[in-house]
Amino acid sequence: MPFDVRPCRDREEFHRALFAIGQNFAGPPPDEMLDRWILLHGLERMHAAFEAGEIVGGAGAFTFDLSVPGGSLPCAGVTVVGTYPTHRRRGVLRAMMRAQLDDVHARGEPIAALWASEETIYGRFGYGIASWAGEVSIPREANAFAAPLERRGQVRFVSAEEALDLFAPVWASLSEQRPGVPSRSETWWQTRRLRIPDEEKGNPRRFVVLDLDGATQAYAIYTTKLGFEDGASTGKLEVLEAVGVTPQATAEIWRFLLDVDWMATVRVGLLPPDHPLFLLLATPRRVRYRMGDGLWVRLVDVGAALSGRAYTGDGSVVFEVRDEFCPWNEGRWRLAGGAAEPTQELAELALDVGALGSAYLGAVSFGQLRDAFRVEELAAGAVERADALFAWRPLPWCPEIF
Numbered sequence: 075m076p077f078d079v080r081p082c083r084d085r086e087e088f089h090r091a092l093f094a095i096g097q098n099f100a101g102p103p104p105d106e107m108l109d110r111w112i113l114l115h116g117l118e119r120m121h122a123a124f125e126a127g128e129i130v131g132g133a134g135a136f137t138f139d140l141s142v143p144g145g146s147l148p149c150a151g152v153t154v155v156g157t158y159p160t161h162r163r164r165g166v167l168r169a170m171m172r173a174q175l176d177d178v179h180a181r182g183e184p185i186a187a188l189w190a191s192e193e194t195i196y197g198r199f200g201y202g203i204a205s206w207a208g209e210v211s212i213p214r215e216a217n218a219f220a221a222p223l224e225r226r227g228q229v230r231f232v233s234a235e236e237a238l239d240l241f242a243p244v245w246a247s248l249s250e251q252r253p254g255v256p257s258r259s260e261t262w263w264q265t266r267r268l269r270i271p272d273e274e275k276g277n278p279r280r281f282v283v284l285d286l287d288g289a290t291q292a293y294a295i296y297t298t299k300l301g302f303e304d305g306a307s308t309g310k311l312e313v314l315e316a317v318g319v320t321p322q323a324t325a326e327i328w329r330f331l332l333d334v335d336w337m338a339t340v341r342v343g344l345l346p347p348d349h350p351l352f353l354l355l356a357t358p359r360r361v362r363y364r365m366g367d368g369l370w371v372r373l374v375d376v377g378a379a380l381s382g383r384a385y386t387g388d389g390s391v392v393f394e395v396r397d398e399f400c401p402w403n404e405g406r407w408r409l410a411g412g413a414a415e416p417t418q419e420l421a422e423l424a425l426d427v428g429a430l431g432s433a434y435l436g437a438v439s440f441g442q443l444r445d446a447f448r449v450e451e452l453a454a455g456a457v458e459r460a461d462a463l464f465a466w467r468p469l470p471w472c473p474e475i476f
């Protein structure tokens with residue numbers, strides 16, 4: 075290995091490892107940022123790459139559970155990966171990915187997940203696109219719903235302290251409903267979603283809840299930016315997160331957001347393609363949905379990952395998995411009765427571990443992967459059988475980039 079890679083041992087090392095990604099857009103992380111990161115992330119999950127004793131790269135991982143079809147699994151939430159610009163394209167990232175994935179494997183986390191800054195980086199390390207996410211921008215004149223909505227609840231503002239108690243159960247409900255949702259600790263809420271960053275001090279994010287039938291059934295976090303041009307409002311409302319536990323609650327919180335006065339546009343990112351908003355709106359074409367890759371997933375332990383999610387029906391399929399970077403996964407796996415075991419049976423589908431990661435949460439079918447030459451069908455009907463097994467609705471949704 076050309077570079078030594080190991081977990082950070084102290085604050086100073088963490089500082090320099092974190093600054094590897096920061097080099098591209100910010101100054102050295104200030105003290106309070108470092109405090110937050112160390113608190114949430116832990117020193118030991120930040121790997122640093124060393125050359126002659128100097129840190130030249132950093133790669134972090136959050137510890138959380140990720141919801142998967144029918145349950146949830148321990149997951150490494152890969153984050154703040156960066157190489158110092160002075161050392162790029164010399165194998166620093168490769169060395170860090172090696173050390174990090176070995177560590178994830180040793181910890182017994184069957185999957186890793188990340189948001190990719192560029193979609194060309196992580197495929198070579200076995201990650202595959204596992205969810206779709208997109209942004210919409212809803213002009214005020216196109217914000218009507220297709221069907222009348224009876225508003226039965228009441229929206230109210232809450233403080234960050236109240237939000238901590240009230241939002242968490244709604245988030246837990248989302249993770250029961252959809253794959254792709256990371257669990258959030260109290261520290262996560264406090265240091266990320268509910269924290270008011272310095273640049274928002276003058277006009278901080280708002281926290282609202284929807285009370286319906288005696289319970290908090292939805293919440294939203296949003297910012298507003300006022301503007302007028304030629305006497306007409308050009309205000310923008312940015313939805314950072316809006317989640318409801320039922321379709322009624324989701325519709326009601328969205329109606330609230332769309333109706334805030336003075337806002338010419340409401341923008342939201344990271345929506346999955348099957349989000350109810352598209353069919354709630356009378357004119358969904360006007361929102362100009364721009365969809366891209368969302369969460370990338372890597373099966374670190376193919377057997378445990380496949381056995382850790384639920385399936386539809388009781389079919390079986392034999393995979394031939396290629397995994398150059400994590401060879402312990404290589405070989406034939408038989409998935410039957412909800413469990414995956416190594417097998418000597420003839421393979422029916424051959425694919426890279428990244429393609430299996432793409433299919434894992436249900437966002438990408440084996441038929442799609444076959445048509446893009448990412449899966450070889452070795453036995454007639456195997457793609458159809460695998461798709462019947464893996465099919466899962468609703469689609470995965472990860473509402474936050476980490």
Ligand SMILES: CC(C)(COP(=O)(O)OP(=O)(O)OC[C@H]1O[C@@H](n2cnc3c(N)ncnc32)[C@H](O)[C@@H]1OP(=O)(O)O)[C@@H](O)C(=O)NCCC(=O)NCCS
Binds near residue numbers: 154158164165192
């Ligand atoms: C992305 C980044 C970490 C890559 O680090 P690096 O140390 O230059 O990467 P390596 O030299 O280890 O490259 C490993 C392989 O990935 C390829 N690669 C690395 N970055 C790439 C990129 N941005 N696009 C395409 N290929 C890339 C290399 O060509 C190399 O390919 P090979 O295995 O076929 O030889 C670095 O460019 C960086 O810090 N970018 C800015 C921050 C960022 O985007 N971080 C990712 C956050 S999700």
